[in-house]
Amino acid sequence: MLLIGVNRSPYTRRVAITLEVYGLPYEQRDLSGFGNRADVRAANPLGRIPALVLDNGETLVDSAAIIDHLDEIVGPDRALTPTAGADRRAVLRLAALMMGACDKGLHAAYERNHHPPEKVHEPWIDDCMAQMRNALAAVETMVEPGQDYLLLGRLTQADVTAFIAERLARGLMINTASEMPRLHAHCRKLLQQEAFRSTEP
Ligand SMILES: N[C@@H](CCC(=O)N[C@@H](CS)C(=O)NCC(=O)O)C(=O)O
Incomplete structure (x- = not known):
């Protein structure tokens, strides 16, 4: 299998961690959605990472759909x-909260990085970051000290x-x-x- 994407992307790293945990062999092509637009769009018409090219040539897109397939490969017990x-x-x-937190954090980052400064709308950034913080704070209450998971x-x-999500x-x-x-701990x-x-970038 070939994983397309850089582990700086939380979505790509989620797939990379899952592949590692499952012990599935794969290679990785370190492409970024913005830095390698043409190559990423050739693999995924939506132009996003991650994409996973299976050994039969089929390409899966979106971390949730990719992981759904990896889950099927290893079976329900693993x-x-x-x-x-x-x-x-x-x-x-919990996964939806954390993936949504990543989405909101990246919306905020895109607002700052992909608009000219005079078009950046700070209240939108603040709102996205507040949503990301709230989701992380909700998960904070679910961490039992002393528990590994x-x-x-x-x-x-x-x-x-x-x-x-915490990394992002x-x-x-x-x-x-x-x-x-x-x-954090x-x-x-x-x-x-x-x-x-x-999988640390
Ligand atoms: N829901 C998707 C989100 C993927 C995503 O937004 N990837 C970002 C990188 S972190 C990307 O490729 N962005 C480029 C773009 O949206 O043009 C997933 O879970 O895979």
Whole structure:
């Protein structure tokens, strides 16, 4: 399999961590949505990373759809998202909060980076960042000190998505160590695991 995207992208890193946890062999092409527009658009008509090219030539796009396929490959016992019931709903809810937090953080970054300064609308940036902070603060209340994982007593997509959202938040100058100290500590602990450490950009 070929993963297209840079691990600076939270969505790409989420896929890379999942591939590592599952021990699936893959190569990676470090392309960015803005820096390598033509190449990314050739792989994904939407022009976004990540994309995953399967060994049969098929290309999957969007981290959720890619991970859905990886879950199917490893099967229900190893999948980081449970297949049914309350456990699945809990993991999907937390993952949706964290992926949404990434979306909001990136909307704020795009507003600043992709508009001329006189067209940047600061209230929109503030609102996006407030939404990102609120979602992270909600997950902060779910971190039980002393527990290795957020949910179900094992590694799930809840941990993976919380990890990539916290990483992005720090990149966007949210001081997670002081604002969300439990989540910050949880992510530092996850970083000791090979799948998280080896995918650090
Ligand atoms: N929902 C998508 C979001 C992907 C996404 O927005 N990727 C960004 C990089 S972090 C990108 O390629 N942006 C370029 C663009 O939107 O033109 C996913 O989960 O994969």
